[in-house]
Amino acid sequence: MSNDDKYPTESGRRRFVKGVVGGAALAGVGTTGAVTVNSATTSSGAGGGSTQAMAIENTAGPAPRGMPQIPIEIDSEGYLKGVWPEVQEITEGGVTFQVAETENFNGSDVTYSSEWFQYCGVESYQGIQPDYESDNYFVSGANPAYTWQQDAYSEGDRLHVDDFSDYKSWGNGIGDSGVGKPASGTWRSQDSEDTIPIQVVRSERIQQAAQDDPWLKASTSQGFIAWLNKCTHFCCVPGYKQAADAAKFNAENDVYCQCHQSVYDPFTITETLFVARPRPEE
Template sequence: MSDKYPDDSGRRRFVKGVVGGAALAGVGATTAAAVNTATMSSGSGGGSTAAMAIENIDGPAPRGMPQIPVEIDSEGYLKGVWPEVKTVEENGVQIQIAETENYNGSGVTYTSEWFQYCGVESYGGIDPSYESDNYFISGGAPGYTWQSDAYSEGDRLHVDDFSDYQSWSNGVGDPGLGKPATGRWRSEDAEDTIPIQVIRSEEIMEMAKDDPWVKASTQEGFVAWLDKCTHFCCVPKYKTEGSEKFNAENDVYCQCHQSVYDPFSLVETLFVARPRPSE
């Protein structure tokens, strides 16, 4: 079996041990998920899930990181859309779910189960009943220097601050591919923080012309995703220093184990979403 690490990563022998262990753990996790789904109170969600994601193109990550559909409010602030919260009956019990069928006419069912992995399934912000205005919030230690100059901790991301997206560069990779920001989502007054990343790019605008999902889930060239590596749950970053060694200077790169994601390739990914904890 060939591993997915980039050449000359210096971690190839380590990867085979980790990936092998992860594969065995995955069998147990999948079985446990099936058992939990059957035995936990209904409404916990989980199970076989199809999600739209930024594509994993290298390294040991098993799949892409799930997208968060973007909208811009009337004042220019960026929000992550949360699926429609509704009450349904399962096995005679009324439960809440977060799910939007045929999202914006794309034919895609958007559900909170996209984000139920890496422990995020236990975060307060993933519960359908969690009250949030859904804005993308800049943190106290943002991933890019420009954010530190433009925002204070707790500020909402704004369209105007990405106006130089066609020329922006941090000295990594090619300039002008897009301007990124890091932040959090649905995490105010919650115990755990849901990390997100956003990019504004001409690439996304072009993709939206011909792809129903990209048109439905992005706005004015903004694309966003839940920023948890699907390998060991690290937090990757677009245009990361040191990524050039692994030919990932224009991609989203995870420094921990060299997984690489293409933010300009949005694909369907299949996985077993973990059930949310019982209330």
């Protein structure tokens, strides 16, 4: 079986077909069934436990699973925001606690939860607490890896659609041009000691795939896709088209983690089941 077909229909993975940028054949392919439980995190507890999440696919390296996707929306002025789930109180085992969770997110039949992000110590971050007050905008960090972003933004500036207008042709000398235009940034981190790193890519592949895939239609906008940018192996911060040595691992058009060579495909979304860490008691 080839790497491009590593998940057969019966695997229960949600994925979509890879294709040439601009190819009209790109479409979403959804399947149902069980997914493999990953036990690399701690046992369940209040606000944690077995969690099913949508993630960009891990295709190589030691990472146990993909990085969780962040549903995205664009406000009336063109600024990019990460959607936060609805905050509610639930009781498990006699313990009542808050959780941010939205069932059937935008009609996708997917339950979107803040527990998607409870790994790598992020579960202790102030911004990941369900009731943390934030405007949820994606903002540029202090030292973005991309020259275009360094020229366009200062630290704390909100990412804007207009600055991605050349996404169909953009390139930086790593891999192929025209695959997608990226930006790095932070989310729900203002007035917090902890920084939640995110990555955004705008691509024709996402725009086309969202036409036929209910989840992508619900969670992406105008070709933009975003994810929590913490490698699920040892919690490093990977990068899309950032590392020149990514080509050694056939990852020049993918998200590559230089720490231990894990590779992720931002254009393939998988359904993953793992044990989310419980949030610390406040």
